[in-house]
Amino acid sequence: MLTVYGFGASGNCWKVAQILRSTDRPFAWIEVDSNAGGTRTDAFLAVNPNGKVPAVVLADGEVLTESNAILAHFAEGTAWLPAPGLARTRVFEWLFFEQYSHEPYIAVARNWIGYLKARTRYADRLPEVMERGYRALAVMERRLAGADWLAGGAPSIADLALFAYTHVAHEGEFELSAYPGIRAWLERVRAIPGIEPLG
Numbered sequence: 001m002l003t004v005y006g007f008g009a010s011g012n013c014w015k016v017a018q019i020l021r022s023t024d025r026p027f028a029w030i031e032v033d034s035n036a037g038g039t040r041t042d043a044f045l046a047v048n049p050n051g052k053v054p055a056v057v058l059a060d061g062e063v064l065t066e067s068n069a070i071l072a073h074f075a076e077g078t079a080w081l082p083a084p085g086l087a088r089t090r091v092f093e094w095l096f097f098e099q100y101s102h103e104p105y106i107a108v109a110r111n112w113i114g115y116l117k118a119r120t121r122y123a124d125r126l127p128e129v130m131e132r133g134y135r136a137l138a139v140m141e142r143r144l145a146g147a148d149w150l151a152g153g154a155p156s157i158a159d160l161a162l163f164a165y166t167h168v169a170h171e172g173e174f175e176l177s178a179y180p181g182i183r184a185w186l187e188r189v190r191a192i193p194g195i196e197p198l199g
């Protein structure tokens, strides 16, 4: 049995639950509220010294961290991840894009505005976070205006990774009306059998 340490409201943790559901792996979930210090306890730091969820404990006790690495681990050998080569590299491009250019802005705005209701506390940082978030959405729109999926011609973990926070971007007050390619893609991902969106 796999054990997932995760926070139910988190898109990063959603990715892990979704790939486990999509590859028919049962798992136990231990809820850790990362907004309430749950990732900073000695007990949790013994699981992930980096103090972040998600973390997955395998049957042999090995611990996996970093949501997109976890996606790749469980997608290995399935249609969610192409074989090594250019097609796989295209998937990885989007995974790294998500972590460096998308999640730090879209997830953070959602957490500050939608979850913590702390708009005033972060008023000085929000404009830049929103601007960078829209920049990431524009990159996605360029691809999705002419393609059904982010990488290649079929759904992959690139789509799961980017769906995680894009489908709840409105909770961070991102307006998607000017991004028809993204909106159509969100519906395509929602329509994949077994997908259980966050919101």
Ligand SMILES: N[C@@H](CCC(=O)N[C@@H](CS)C(=O)NCC(=O)O)C(=O)O
Binding pocket: 007, 010, 011, 012, 013, 034, 035, 039, 051, 052, 053, 054, 065, 066, 067, 068, 099
């Ligand atoms: N790069 C990490 C980011 C994980 C992350 O930021 N997790 C947040 C919750 S979504 C967290 O645990 N934050 C607690 C903290 O930073 O103290 C991943 O993709 O797994």
